[in-house]
């Protein structure tokens with residue numbers, strides 16, 4: 001009747017979705033303003049003006065048939081050209097329109113690319129903590145997820161990475177700025193990782209790919225996000241406009257294969273093949289056109305920074321352990337007892353909805369999505385204070 005693996009996947013909702021649904025129910029019972037829902041990474045700052053201006057202009061001026069019709073499978077040629085041109089000018093990396101594939105957000109960028117490159121049993125190394133859906137995407141594409149530990153500040157310690165990269169490693173999947181830690185990996189870290197991958201690729205007899213999942217690239221608080229293509233030839237950038245332009249519901253992003261990748265054209269054909277096999281062709285056309293004129297723009301990061309600062313300073317003052325995020329919009333906080341899930345259950349008593357870190361590949365932490373309205377953050381502070389006081393009693 002159905003695929004048992006898919007049924008299980010459908011029924012066991014992610015911790016994040018589970019908590020989000022719980023929050024909706026709870027709001028009906030105790031009132032919206034009394035629930036502090038930090039579960040989901042839904043951008044709370046409006047898209048920049050260029051988005052609405054261009055969307056309105058297109059709807060007003062473009063003939064409906066062209067506006068709503070198919071594009072070619074990898075996207076509109078002029079949009080792919082605009083993306084390639086942006087990558088060249090903004091990051092100084094070589095790029096060509098024929099190596100750009102427009103997709104439905106980062107999730108599609110990830111599944112398409114993983115299906116394009118993996119064979120059964122191939123390993124994909126990810127740094128902990130990581131976005132939980134990586135496991136689902138990698139395993140569905142036939143691969144095995146290998147979790148690589150990071151240092152105490154959730155940064156890459158290349159000495160720790162080496163033992164996790166072996167003959168079966170097909171790719172390293174990198175996410176910076178990181179969900180959920182907020183870490184932004186430095187040039188030094190990327191350089192060291194690139195050197196290790198070069199060496200390990202020789203041992204493997206085939207280049208190991210570096211896949212950079214970058215939906216938060218523009219959302220940083222001063223840190224520079226190195227462009228992986230400038231450090232390592234065999235790189236593929238998986239981009240999404242969901243967070244940078246607050247367009248999570250529009251499902252739009254792209255895959256950019258570095259022209260320096262070994263067999264770049266063939267690899268791109270495999271991306272097209274995977275897009276076809278998975279049904280991710282012809283990304284939403286209206287939003288292909290919109291993002292083409294908003295490349296490099298972002299929602300007001302200053303708003304997220306204010307949220308970060310209020311929350312971070314208050315939590316530190318109360319006695320919580322956490323690191324000020326360098327980017328994205330998540331605060332990763334040490335739970336007040338060894339089991340994060342138990343801590344999150346206790347936090348619910350105070351209507352605080354926090355995501356336990358277990359599915360992110362590390363235990364003992366919680367993730368707080370602070371991309372919410374400022375008033376939610378302010379109103380939640382007494383609850384955080386009461387929670388830590390309960391543990392001190």
Ligand code: PLP
Nearest residue numbers: 041105106107131175179240242
């Ligand atoms: N990758 C990371 C690191 C994310 O945090 C998310 C969403 O939260 C995604 C991918 C999926 O993004 P999209 O909504 O563009 O599919």
